[in-house]
Amino acid sequence: MKNSQGQEIIVDAQGYLLSFADWDSLAAEQIASSLGITLTDKHWQVISYLQDKHRQGKDMTIRKMGDSGVVTIKELYDLFPSGPLKYSSKIAGLPRPKNCV
Amino acid sequence: MSKPISKMLIIISKGTFTEMYQGLVLANGALMEGMKAEVFFTFAGLTAIQKSAVNELQPPESLVAVMAEQNLPSINEFISTFKESGGKIFGCKLSIDMLRVAKEDLRDDVDGVISVGEFYERAEPDTQIIFV
Numbered sequence: 138m139k140n141s142q143g144q145e146i147i148v149d150a151q152g153y154l155l156s157f158a159d160w161d162s163l164a165a166e167q168i169a170s171s172l173g174i175t176l177t178d179k180h181w182q183v184i185s186y187l188q189d190k191h192r193q194g195k196d197m198t199i200r201k202m203g204d205s206g207v208v209t210i211k212e213l214y215d216l217f218p219s220g221p222l223k224y225s226s227k228i229a230g231l232p233r234p235k236n237c238v
Numbered sequence: 239m240s241k242p243i244s245k246m247l248i249i250i251s252k253g254t255f256t257e258m259y260q261g262l263v264l265a266n267g268a269l270m271e272g273m274k275a276e277v278f279f280t281f282a283g284l285t286a287i288q289k290s291a292v293n294e295l296q297p298p299e300s301l302v303a304v305m306a307e308q309n310l311p312s313i314n315e316f317i318s319t320f321k322e323s324g325g326k327i328f329g330c331k332l333s334i335d336m337l338r339v340a341k342e343d344l345r346d347d348v349d350g351v352i353s354v355g356e357f358y359e360r361a362e363p364d365t366q367i368i369f370v
Contacts, residue, residue: 221270
C-alpha cells in the first residue's frame with residue numbers, strides 16, 4: 138500500500154500503520170476499502186476527531202466517542218461495523234485502541 | 239475474514255459490583271470486536287436491571303478514585319452503552335417470579351423476560367456462552 142506521495146506504508150501484522158507520518162487520505166481510502174467501508178463526510182469527521190485526540194495524547198473509548206458531539210454510539214457502530222473503535226482508528230492511521238470499555 | 243466467534247451470550251448471576259462489571263466488560267468487549275452480544279441477568283444479577291436497585295451497585299472504596307479518574311461508567315451507564323452499541327439484555331423469568339420483581343421496576347429497554355431455555359435458543363453457529 139502506498140500513500141499519495143508514492144511512499145510505501147509500513148503496517149503491523151494487523152494492518153495498523155507503524156508511523157502516523159505515513160498517513161494521508163489515500164491511505165485512509167485504501168484501508169477503508171480493505172474493510173469494506175466507503176468513506177463519507179461523517180466518516181471523515183470521526184477520523185479527524187480521533188486524530189485530534191491522538192495528538193492530544195488522549196485514549197478514546199466507545200463512551201467518550203458517544204459523548205464527543207461528533208457521533209453517537211449507534212452512529213459509530215453504523216459507520217464502522219464490526220469494529221467501531223478499532224476500524225475507525227485503523228483508517229485514521231492510529232494504533233489499535235487498547236481500552237476494553 | 240470470518241471470525242471464530244460470532245456471538246457471545248453472557249449470563250450474569252452475581253450481585254456484586256466487580257462481578258457484574260466483569261460480565262459487562264466481556265459483553266461490551268464482544269460488541270466492540272464485531273460480535274453480537276446478549277446478557278441474561280439472573281438471581282442477584284437482576285439488580286443491575288432494576289430501577290430500584292441499580293444505583294446501590296457502587297464500586298468498592300478502593301476503586302472509586304481510579305474509576306472517576308479514568309471516566310469509567312457506572313453499572314447503569316455501562317448497560318446503556320451496551321444497549322446503544324446494539325447489545326440485548328434479558329431478565330430471567332424464574333428469578334423475577336421468585337423474587338417478585340415488578341415489571342415496572344425493570345429498565346425500560348430490557349429486551350424481554352425469558353427462561354434460560356429461551357436464552358439458549360438465541361445461540362447461533364459459533365456462539366460462546368460465559369457464566370459470571
